[in-house]
Amino acid sequence: MARTSSKTNSKTHKNETILRQPAEVKYRQELDYLASIDKGAKPFSWKLSPHMVRTFLLGSTPSQKLDCSIEPKWYGDSAIAERAIVTLASDRGLLLIGDPGTGKSWLAELLAAAICDNSTHVVQGTAGTTEDQIKYSWNVAMVISAGQSQESLIPSPIMTAMQNGTIGRFEELTRCTSDVQDALISILSEKYISIPELKSDNVVFAQPGFNTIATANSRDRGVNDLSSALKRRFNFVHMPVITNKKQEKEIILFRTQELMKRHGFEVDIPPTLLDVLIQTFADLREASNSATSDDQRLESALSTAEQIGVLEDAILHSRYFGNTSLEPAILARSLVGTLVRRLPEDVSVINQFWHATVERRSEEEKGEWKDFLQGGKEAMGLIR
Known part of the structure; x- marks a missing residue:
């Protein structure tokens, strides 16, 4: 395996006590190794090339002649993985849709870990999810004492992903009400969020590498169907039930x-x-x-x-x-x-x-x- 810095080793040791490690922590050595041998072209600010992202997901093959074997972490049709990777390199968001338990969230986490080394910018969709959780909210105490400012603004996980040029994840999109879903339309199409409460510096632009992975339960269709406008901003990847x-x-x-x-x-x-x-x-x-x-x-x-x-x-x-x-x-x-x-x-x-x-x-x-x-x-x- 490629050597990791003492800082990385310290961080990894610290995270060994976490109940459930994010994929980028759990597979730190594999990600570092793949990055050290990766000679492929990388879209935007990606940490790995699309070919190496695929290897991270599906595992290495003998023909690649790697010094260290990469174990498969997602078991499925390689065409599904490739379409998902290509979508994230494009201008469209990725929507993973399928029955419960088909590995949508796991695939989304692995993709985010391999592409941007951070899978934790997540919004969990529920009937109670608000637009603030997709865009931004305010530190009430700071607003009362000093007014609305950049310092009192609390960015959502999606806004943080935009600022860092990383992947934002949205779990169970169809669980959210239609008005909350539609808050994503301008983010996916315009790639910025306006903050009208601020007089200056009131637009957050997405940095290169930003994209969104959403998941949707196919059994929830009819609960809160996606609008046609939102559907056009996503590439749909259907996750089949494993029968093999x-x-x-x-x-x-x-x-x-x-x-x-x-x-x-x-x-x-x-x-x-x-x-x-x-x-x-x-x-x-x-x-x-x-x-x-x-x-x-x-x-x-x-x-x-x-x-x-x-x-x-x-x-x-x-x-x-x-x-x-x-x-x-x-x-x-x-x-x-x-x-x-x-x-x-x-x-x-x-x-x-x-x-x-x-x-x-x-x-x-x-x-x-x-x-x-x-x-x-x-x-x-x-x-x-």
């Missing part, structure tokens, strides 16, 4: 092992149990697709992220209250406990699924499926 079992397994293993490292231990996940989890979710999705009403579907999105949550819950339960090794019955209890959210609808849906699909697989494939079947029945018995 090999790819899904890689994602689950990667993310679960990372989560376990937070707890200070490593875990070996039995391949047969992981297959049971992945197959169960595949069967649940098939049942959901064939259902004729919402009452016959689980409220959960049945995404890869849900599987990671189920597996993490089961591993921790086994670690603290079991025999340390992951067991089929505990995995089943975690799955039922995670997916049942509505009472009694979800209980009815998963009960029917368990006594039909899971019971059939238990009879046909036996092995881990028998204990998995029994663990699920016991879990449902507790929540009826």
Whole structure:
């Protein structure tokens, strides 16, 4: 790996105590190494060339002949990653849209970390998000004592990104009301924010390298649809639900092992149990697709992220209250406990699924499926 300065090492050591490190801290050594060997052209003030950003996301290949292997961090179609990177080098913003749990926020964070070494300029969209959170607000105490000035102005994460020429992120854009969404239009098109309260120095212009990554939940369409004017300022990149079992397994293993490292231990996940989890979710999705009403579907999105949550819950339960090794019955209890959210609808849906699909697989494939079947029945018995 490329050497890092003592200042960087000190910063990295300090951030080891953070519960969840930003991508630019977590993958500091990889980013520094890629920057040290990067000979490609860089748009604006980018830290890495588009080719190296792609390598950071998808991992290195033998043909690149790198001294240090770069592990993949995002598992998906390379065309999606390339379109996202190219969009951020253009004049348009990037909108990642897809079902919950398809990795939109993770991809946005990795892109921002690789491009500008800072993924923390984030606005979280909610029904209560205001225009001030997108543009700027004021330090009330300073305004009362000395009036409105540059010193009393509090820039939003998006304004800070504009001033620094970095990437601003906007999570769950469609959760915000239409008037709040429209505050982005002038930022994306004109690349500046006016501050009419100030008499001078009252315009903040975006520096080269500024762009915006927004995410939107495709299940939220109709909540607060984007206006046509705002849609024109974005390139849409649709994030598909992962259905390839090999790819899904890689994602689950990667993310679960990372989560376990937070707890200070490593875990070996039995391949047969992981297959049971992945197959169960595949069967649940098939049942959901064939259902004729919402009452016959689980409220959960049945995404890869849900599987990671189920597996993490089961591993921790086994670690603290079991025999340390992951067991089929505990995995089943975690799955039922995670997916049942509505009472009694979800209980009815998963009960029917368990006594039909899971019971059939238990009879046909036996092995881990028998204990998995029994663990699920016991879990449902507790929540009826």
